[in-house]
Amino acid sequence: MENVVAIVGRPNVGKSTLFNRLVGKQTAIVHPTSGVTRDRNYGEVEWTHKKFFLIDTGGFVPNSEERFEKAIRTHVKQAIEEADEILFVVDSKNGIHPIDTEIANMLRKYSGDKKIILVANKADTVEKESNSLEFYSLGLGEPFPVSAINGFNTGDLLDDITQNFERYTENTEDTTIKFAIIGKPNAGKSSIANAILKEERNIVTEIPGTTRDTIDSKIKYHGDEIILIDTAGLRRQAKIKESVEFYSTVRTYKAIERCNVAILVVDAEDLLEELNKTSDIKLAKFKLDNQDARIIDDVIRLRKGLLIVVNKWDLIEKDSNTAKIVEKKIQEHLRSYSYLRFVFISALTKQRIHKVIEDAKEIYDERAKKVKTSELNEALLNEIKSTPPQSTRGKEIKINYITQLRTSPPIFGFFTNDPDGVADNYKRFLEKKIRAHFGYKGVPIELVFKKKN
Secondary structure (H helix, E strand, O other), X not given: OOOEEEEEOOOOOOHHHHHHHHHOOOOOOOOOOOOOOOOOEEEEEEEOOEEEEEEEOOOOOOOOOOHHHHHHHHHHHHHHHHOOEEEEEEXXXXXXXXXXXXXXXXXXXXXXXXXXXXXXXXXXOHHHHHHHHHHHHHOOOOOEEOEOOOOEOHHHHHHHHOOOOOOOOOOOOOOOEEEEEEOOOOOOHHHHHHHHHOOOOOOXXXXXXXXXXXXXXXXXXXXXXXXXXXXXXXXXXHHOOOHHHHHHHHHHHHHHHHOOEEEEEEEXXXXXXXXXXXXXXXXXXXXXXHHHHHXXXXXXXXXXXXXEEEEOHHHOOOOOOHHHHHHHHHHHHOOOOOOOEEEEOEOOOOEOOHHHHHXXXXXXXXXXXXXXXXXXXXXXXHHHHHOOOOOOOOOOOXXXXXXXXXXXXXXXXXXXXXXXXXXXXXXXXHHHHHHHHHOOOOOOOEEEEEEOO
């Protein structure tokens, strides 16, 4: 990763607000509660034909034994190691804090290898710039007064940050593959992401809802560059007590919107809770949680590819048929989505963890697949001739021609003499025939009916 800049500082000095200002969009969660940013958050910044990756970090609290603050310290240090430049943010309104001094002592060790910019935030006007002068005593050079909230001096700050960066020339469209890891809290999303990344990029604990921001990480897979998006756990609206969790929920849905394939993580223990009442899985009356079912509905509505990952499979007593039975029962619960694709894994033991990206990539390829018009008509017109649509308005319905209108998501056009007369059950019949002939496992497809000219 070239041109990496990390934002560090104690809690509640405006790091995430500065991150959003520099990235140019609301990416990190900004909230008056200290410590909201727990994980490292990456964003790409463009300025005068120069690009860099910006890392937002959680508030650094030295010597604390609180579990999240200990984890944040580790992540701040990792971000510093990754970065070429460091923005050390302090609060010019409230002056020097003892934690600022401790962070400055730590950063001075890197001053010979990395560019460090001391950013005196909350200097809302030129008149308030003098408030930043006391930060000279930190020994990190001249403070750079800015106001992240209203943008004062941030253009000059970007000039300073990018001073030694090379300009880029880019004529190609972004074709990066994006996979979003989604699901309820504590299903193991971050553990799966970490197992795939083979590094502790996201904080993993047993506390539900640890990941509040979405976290983007890049991986290489057989020559393809893939963005892996780890998201906050989705909760029912009634259970969202903090506004912070509301922002996280919104963020997760946005992640679904911008991904190509959604990876829904389901907790095997929750799924098979009914097994505690019977030793025979065939007799167990279980179904997918309503919340997971709603998430599936949202993914399908947005026409994204979908892979259902049943995690914690190592904790389940099973035989060679258990996975097939579970898959069948979920399919019975979700009768409208017979094309879903499943993988049963354990993030803890790494059992079949490689299948997550492998299967998601196959779904991505299926979603981008283009079927030749000649093949479509040869296969489907014979099916239609054998099982023609029933007339609903007193006249014969004829389908003369089929073509694929687009890919990613796949949309198929059927040209007919009576587009409005095709019944829903016949549309489902046609979809099943498309899947029987051409696949599209894990991929929602859309059928549109047009008047033949």
